[in-house]
Amino acid sequence: MEMDSNTDCSMPISNFGNLTRPDGSTIYSQGKSTVIAGVYGPIDVKPQKMLIDRGSVETFFRPKSGLPGVGDRLYETIIRNICETALVSTLYPRSGIQVVIQEMQSGGELISCSVNAACLALLDSGIDMKFLIAAATCCLDQEGYLIVDPTELQQEKAKATFVFVFESSEGRIVASHTTGTFKLEQYEQALDLCKKGSAKIFEYYRKVINGKYNKK
């Protein structure tokens, strides 16, 4: 088993507050993928969705063309589960937190792009979080090589795709999402690679937040 040398991932780019309406917003680009994320919260919530002991998290993933389908619902669920883990929702009982992700351009690793954008938007909105989250994608090609930060084409042809989400405080796994078939050692290798990838994302978060608050 060899590692692909395609590890020189281009650094993500982002900007805060380009939308005026949401409480927190970010435009985030990683590789060829670009998403816009907006967060409203804490806001009022429909009675049927209200939780007495904590805030309810609602996520929307909007594709750029067509109506949202089953795949987009899956993305929504993944992102919602991750956000619920990261947020201190007990601080916002009987209210809602709404995370909206709009796909702008799709070029592979859209899930990790969306998760990272959601994290930055939540940071921008000032909602309490237990820790930061960073997602990284890795895929297994037909020859058994692992590719970090795959392009859309590589992802389409891949035998298996791994998405791992890590937290910042102790580096534990928050979420693991896989498709396709793979061996256990390949999974572990992918986990290692993605952990390295996520460390870079955390570094990047630190940099942008520093840049945001230390302007003057």
Place this chain on the structure above:
Amino acid sequence: MSKLRDSVVSTCEKKFLLNLLKESKRLDGRAFNEFRDLKIEFGKDWGSCFVSLGETQVLAQVSCEIQLPKSTRPSEGILYINLELNPIAAPQFEAGRQSDLSVQLNRILEKCIKDSRAVDLESLCIKVKEKVWALRVDLNVLNHEGNILDCASVAALAALKHFRRPDVTCDGENIIIHTYAQRDTIPTVIHHYPVCISYAIYSNGEIILADPSLLEENVSEAQLMLGLNAYKELCGFYLGGSASVSADVILKVTNRAAKRALTVIDQLKEAVEQDDLKRQQNEEIGFQHSHSFSKDLSQNGNKLADILNAWRTVPTKKKKTEVKPEIVEQAKVEPIGKGNQSAVLLPPETENSPWNVSSDESEETENSTTNKTTNQNNKQEIMEVSSGSDSEEDQVIVLNAKNKMKKTKTKTKK
């Protein structure tokens, strides 16, 4: 709890804005007929376009698929326009649900772009009665700061102009779709560009604001939305709300809008050309190189500070060159006392006041205006270029009679 099911404007905000307008000032420092900055950017995919008008932002994406044509029009392709009020744009927007606003905007856009036959649908035909291309324009509103319509109409047209569909060949029975890599792609044929230009009307047409912001839109008595192309042809007309505006005011506004339409269309065409040039020279394209990532945009908080710094409590004389004569007259309005805490502002000549600030009477007038609103909404006149007739020789409404001959020629040209 910041989320409100409907955007409500408080009375003090409303009064403040109206008083400001009487001093011929706007909240964001624009002149009355000044529009916000329009920016057009394209993504890496064909037909993907991001347009911002001030802070209002719309993302458009065109997609295509092969479909059975409509039985009434077997040789024409199909164009769908779908404007989605994304929950990211404003807290009261709900995902996947049609609100009154989205239905209204969709209808106006459809009338403006589809019914004016801006896109050549016959060129989308592959095989008569069997297979035609169906183009679908998805418009996602990202940020609602007023005047979604103008922004969306530009986004839709720019995306359509930018879009390329794959080539198809037919060998008797089968239709082969060639991928983008195999064969050159085919651009969409667009005859003319009907862009929407919106105005907000106050005090029965005395004050008319171009490109209203969200607050201005909510406070306005009536909204005027015009669809115009570069040939000064009226492609859509919508007057909502309740203001008794005279016909010549509307005509004047329409003439002004026609000039604006021309600049917008020029900008649109130039943006598409520049993107084509970039693609030809194999430059990096896509939203990752968008201006939205430049850092100076993220200082929205400072914009308000800038405006407040430039604010002067002493009214400046003739600060704006574009101030219309009506407004200067309106500044002469004399306050007439009517006892404690009430004052009725009357324009010098008219008998019945267009609006009054009295707290007692305001409710009454509000009731009557809502009645009027419903009446007015029922008879929303919409003038279109094609009034449902099947013939190609549609009636053309030309604003400037001088150019009539020229216009009809351009219209019949395929």
